Amino acid sequence: GEIAQAALEGVVYRLADVLDAIGGIESVVATGHALLVNDAWLQILADVLGRPVDVSAEPEGSARGAAVVALERLGVASPEAPLARVVEQRPERFEIHSAAREEQRRLMRLQEER
8 A cells, every 4th residue: 555655646746846847837637547536646646736636527538638629729619627526635745745755856866866
């Protein structure tokens, strides 16, 4: 169980780094079967990001996303995607994960230097 949690946290830490690098992300919508069926992973995502995570109710989120991009390029508006629920972050966990993310970055820098 602890190894699985560490793996999930590692994935989310890298995702958080990507979101930080992009900047200006207003909301996060979780899609994809593996994520949607794992409540623990959704909670870790919200806790690491320090923000609520919207959980998609769309069973084919990737296909819908591709269709929305195509419609937008054609100048056609699309309806908002349906949401199943919102996973709220636990503020007390954010600081713990922030420290762990920094440690992960430090270890990765050390590895790169070798």
